[in-house]
Amino acid sequence: MPLLTRLAEKNRTTVTFTLDGRAVQALEGDTVLTAVLTQGARLRRSEFSDQPRAGFCMMGACQDCWITTAEHGRVRACSTFIAPGMVVSTESTEGRS
Amino acid sequence: MSTRLDTEVAIIGGGIVGASAALFLARRGVPVAVIERDRCGAKASGVNYGGVRRQGRGIEQMPLTRRAHEIWGELPSLIGTDGEYVRSGHLKLARDQDDLDALADYRDRTRGFGMNLEMLDRAALDRRFPWVSHAAAGASFCPQDGHANPRLVSPAFARAAQAASAHILEHTRVTRVERDAHGFRIATESGPTIHARVVLNCAGAWAGAFAATFGEAVPETSIHPLMMVTEPLPVFMNVSTGIQGGGVYARQVARGNCVIGGGRGLTTSEDLARPSGEDIATLLARAATLFPRLDGAHIIRFWTGVEGNMPDHHPVLGPSSTTPGLFHGFGFSGAGFQIGPAAGEVLCDLVTRGESDIPIDAFSITRYLPTPTRPILDTTHAVSNLLEISR
Amino acid sequence: MSLARAPIEPVIIGAGPAGIRAAQTLVQAGLRPVVLDESLRAGGQIYRQPPAGFTRSKQTLYGTEHKKADALHRTMDALAARIDYRAGALVWNADQASLEVIQNGTMTSVPYTHLILATGATDRVLPFQGWTTPGVFTLGGSQVALKYQGCGIGSRVVFLGTGPLLYLVAYQYRKAGADVAAVLDTSTHADGLAGLAGMLRAPSLLAKGLYYMGWLRAHGVPLHKYVRPVSVQGGAQVSALTYRLRGHDTVHSIACDAVGYGLGLRSETQLASLLGCAFDFNSQDRAWLPRRDAAGRTSVSGVYAAGDGAGIAGADAAELAGERAALALLADAQLPSDARRAATLDNRLLANARVRTALERAFPFPADWAADLNDDVMLCRCEEITAGTVRQAARELGAHEMNRLKALTRVGMGRCQGRMCAAGATEVLAHALHQRCDAVGRIRSQPPVKPIPISVVHADQQKVSL
Secondary structure, eight states: OOSOEEOSOOOSOEEEEEETTEEEEEETTOBHHHHHHTTOSOSEEOTTTOOEEOOSSSSSSSOOOEEEETTTEEEEGGGSBOOTTOEEESSOOSSOO | OOOEEEOSEEEEOOSHHHHHHHHHHHHTTOOEEEEOSSOTTOSHHHHSOOEEOOTTOOGGGHHHHHHHHHHHHTHHHHHSSOTTOBOOOEEEEESSHHHHHHHHHHHHHTTTSSOOOEEEEHHHHHHHOTTSOTTOOEEEEETTOEEOOHHHHHHHHHHHHHHTTOEEEOSOOEEEEEEETTEEEEEESSSOEEEESEEEEOOGGGHHHHHHHTTOOOOOEEEOEEEEEEOOOOOOOOSEEEETTSSOEEEEOTTSOEEEEEEEOEESSSSOEEOOHHHHHHHHHHHHHHOGGGTTOEEEEEEEOOEEEOTTSOOEEEEOSSOTTEEEEEOOTTOHHHHHHHHHHHHHHHHHHSOOSSOOGGGOGGGGOSSOOOOOOSOOOOOOOHHHHHO | OOOOOOOOOEEEEOOSHHHHHHHHHHHHTTOOOEEEESSSSSSTTTTOOOOTTOOOOHHHHHGGGHHHHHHHHHHHHHHGGGSEEEETEEEEEEOSSEEEEEETTEEEEEEOSEEEEOOOEEEOOOOOBTTTSTTEEEHHHHHHHHHHHSEESOSEEEEEEESHHHHHHHHHHHHTTOEEEEEEESSOHHHHHHHHHHHTTSHHHHHHHHHHHHHHHHTTOOEEOSEEEEEEEOSSSOOEEEEEETTOOOOEEEEOSEEEEEESEEEOOHHHHHTTOOEEEETTTTEEEEOOOTTOBOSSTTEEEOGGGGSOOOHHHHHHHHHHHHHHHHHHTTSOOOHHHHHHHHHHHHHHHHHHHHHHHHSOOOTTTGGGOOTTSEEETTTTEEHHHHHHHHHHSOOOSHHHHHHHHOTTOSTTTTTTTHHHHHHHHHHHTTOOGGGSOOOOOOSOSSOEETTOEETTOOOOOO
8 A cells, every 4th residue: 555645736747667567657756755655655675674664754864765776776765856767676675676 | 090900911902912912811811901092992903894814915924814714713712702704705806917927926825824725717707706897807716714893803802801801991091101120010091000010012003102112113104994885785795805906805794785995094183084085986986896786886884994004014013122021913004803813812922931833023023123222121111192102 | 465365165064044044144245155955955854845846835835934935945046146056965074174075976075164064953763663664754754745745644644752843744734634643742741831931932933833733633633642652553554553651551552554753853963073073962952962152163163053953943043043153154264244143143042042942841852761662672773773782782792882882783883874773772772871861972973974876976086997
């Protein structure tokens, strides 16, 4: 179940990207965090316990929201904008997905 | 505070050399006190790369490093923890054919010391270590060298020494060392005055200044090896690596962080060594060039340490040339972690037996002294605050 | 004989209220500061501007503070041509003469003669069972989701913690149409009364707070005090929050799918630490802060600190402090500096400080937290180290201060460098040692202040040689 709920600013251009192999849609101006968490409930798995993580502080401080992308390697989801065609993985633990 | 501590051996410096000497002495029933001005194992011994390797050392260090290898093999029984020590193997990379030739020559010269070095060409490297890029032309592989966690190992030597009844005085700065009729009197800033028959100078980057006050000035300098560590990554480095020329070395711990070193940081004060932007950029580029699997990952910490360096990159290890009862063990030049415990054992042997089975003539302090000096028996020497000397 | 004065190269780190007012003041004096902003648009956190193309009004975004927000944004826009503003610029290291900056994947060194640190703050948190579960976000984070992305952190949200931000964010969420299941405050009514007298000095602030509380109640949101969280339930994501009331054993449970959580704010002081600024323990903030004089001069000549990054004082005080630090910089650089204005600012900052003290009394730090924390609670999120491991290190491994604790247990060694766990680790370590929390020291900062990509390229880089 998605974590985030859209409450406002819903009339924006859609952006298609790939999440764990599926084509999904976000809105222009979404961060990667918003784009992923309006689809699901996880950004990554902990490298130590495999427990799911979905970020915490939303302002680039906690470093919990790192996610793996194909083109840019690991990015901090809360401070990176989603772009058309981005390939994002919540399962991968490599530097690049 | 004007309390007094009487002991047989006082050791100045609680890094791996001083703490291991204390452990070995304590286990032989010798009363010993370690005087450490910060926390034991907090300086070079605690922040170094963590390489536990014989390969690459000069031939003069072969007996010492071979003995150290045996000691490391017994680490848990010595210090009560494995300190994350693994015999992963050590891969010394070659950049080109000249490097390969140099590595092959080194293998030939060091045969018989048990390192079992194996030369790998590019094809062999591709087969066995495909995560090393083609910037490397080949390598020399030492199967039983490895790495450990200095943050755990070095303080553990001090704790083990303490458990064996050594006195460990942390946050205690030595202000003055004088000879007297019975041996040495060591004054400290806010701790007890220590009276000892023997003093071991294991004060790391600060030891040269101390030696100077006993008439043995040597050209010890401070170096600041630059280190960095990545976020946890899936484990792919199954050996510790270095490179001919020494510009980059890397290992990966079980938790997945890659520990990478190379080059030098700057220093802004005696105690705080900071990395510089350009040095860091160089190290990042070297690491990315050699290890493509690091692409997309992040560095989460840089640091440097303060290590005592000698011009010939060999330590000063052995008796003082001027002062009976004084022994030196310092200047390990960025390569003291593996041989540290063996150096500690040598110092223990020198104190208790008057000799060591390990040849240490190459490490004599006299190699830096212009003329042989007369031993000075009865004169007192004052050491002013070590902090001021080393500025 | 005239002495040629060395050129002044002022740099400001941060473009929130403190950084903006500092820049404005320096520009008015004829200087052209470099402003390094980690964000892509100025405003800091409290006045964060949404991405281009978002349509909500400033009134909707900032509520009662919209005029202040608008004034600051306009000020920054007007300054654009007269400052060197660098957005998306992370200052990851600093020394006495220059800053190491990464912008767009490129590393550069930015020299300075005078530096104003306006680095702001983040939420302060203490660990509790399940706090890493997806759906738990900080109060500030919850606000960012709404303000910056038009999203709620869940469809049925519990807000937990203490401080004025707790009620503000709950109010903003309910007003935006979210289902706010409850507001759970760790403070007590006695705390509120203790702060009341001081709060009377700031009647509009007090009025806002009472208004939010009254409004929430009127809209059917339960407000509870004396709360101590027990756990977040749910594995893959939040399904409920359990809590009890101090002095009672009954465990209450609220079904929810998100928790917004925070216990006040903590200052971002890593750069001050790297610069070698002296730090003192501040008992009101319950944190180590860079030593400053009233104008914002740190112990390092040429380095100033202003705003929440130097000690929590709020957005209004940040504007004043930014201007005040800039005036100090001008005076120290032997340029004309308005001494009367400086004195006015000093008085206003003092008045604000009294209000902050009252706020801290009304919403105190829950000092009993560590004692009740189970050993198996994850204390360091990045490295997944439990409270029990910290206690064991204190008992058995000689961890008697924070840096040794870090070296022995890895607490604070992860990507966030202790931002989220240092407060909790300090409390647990101090409690285990039967010490006050100021007796265990602070984690020494190391560069980079945030993770940097290994692929970053230096602007002056030559070919790599191995």
